[in-house]
Amino acid sequence: MNIGAVAKQTGLNAKTIRYYESINLVDSPPRRENGYREYSEKNVQQLWFLRHARQFGFSIDECRDLLSLWANPNRKSVEVHSLVTEKVKHIEQHIQELRQMKKVLTGLLDECPGDDSPHCSIIARLASEMESPNG
Amino acid sequence: MNIGAVAKQTGLNAKTIRYYESINLVDSPPRRENGYREYSEKNVQQLWFLRHARQFGFSIDECRDLLSLWANPNRKSVEVHSLVTEKVKHIEQHIQELRQMKKVLTGLLDECPGDDSPHCSIIARLASEMESPNG
């Protein structure tokens, strides 16, 4: 299969596929006489794996670990379990940070008239020299 | 004031301050004879503004808009209000995406034994060739 067909099938951009190869995230497929990449079923499966893992929010480095666990028949499922558990914790942290931001911004919005006047407490708050905007 | 003192006061890294200057986000302070930057009160206030805006989660480009609104005495507070409203919407979207990720991953964790066996439904799920991991 050519890279274009693989891209269509997996939903990955052809450039993304070449990029994954360039950073040695996936096996390099063999080349035909004309230099085109010839993807085997195994090559395509690796790319499917990556598409899914990336959609789940795993970083490239985490994908590297997951791919290696996938390839290892002696893996222990606890390894996968703890990797994913860590990921969930980070996502939770991130959500908390975003919630805090949203809370502060929403509070500022309530204080800004939002009309034709130049007076705006949001701008005033940003321009203030206090140590922290949360303080 | 020298850059080090400004950095200490505002909590910004000196390199970050030079970076903001290099992308023309803030006014370039004048130089002394020895080439050192000499920060005025106004220069420092711009940096305070940036520190706060960045802490609130605004991107550099958004900060550019906010700085320009701050500098403009003819601004209408509705402009600030809608900029911040947009920001809140994006944050909400982001939170929703992260919640969805977390939900899927948590679901997968429940199905993985997390023991010494190699069988793991998370890996199986990632390796599957279905169109979407949400499907």
Place this chain on the structure above:
DNA sequence: TCTAAACCTTTCACTAACTATAAGGTCAAG
């Protein structure tokens, strides 16, 4: 007076995960 530490300067390279562009070779259809 000499020296060492603590400043300051610049430029380049690196981070994550691609995407865009340029410049070119190959293949299939009309």
Place this chain on the structure above:
DNA sequence: CTTGACCTTATAGTTAGTGAAAGGTTTAGA
């Protein structure tokens, strides 16, 4: 024979800085 859709590579751009190299300046202390 040409057009367009493929494929190839290398380079640079994206975000928001950070780290390192290599050097000039200032200040405090022996």
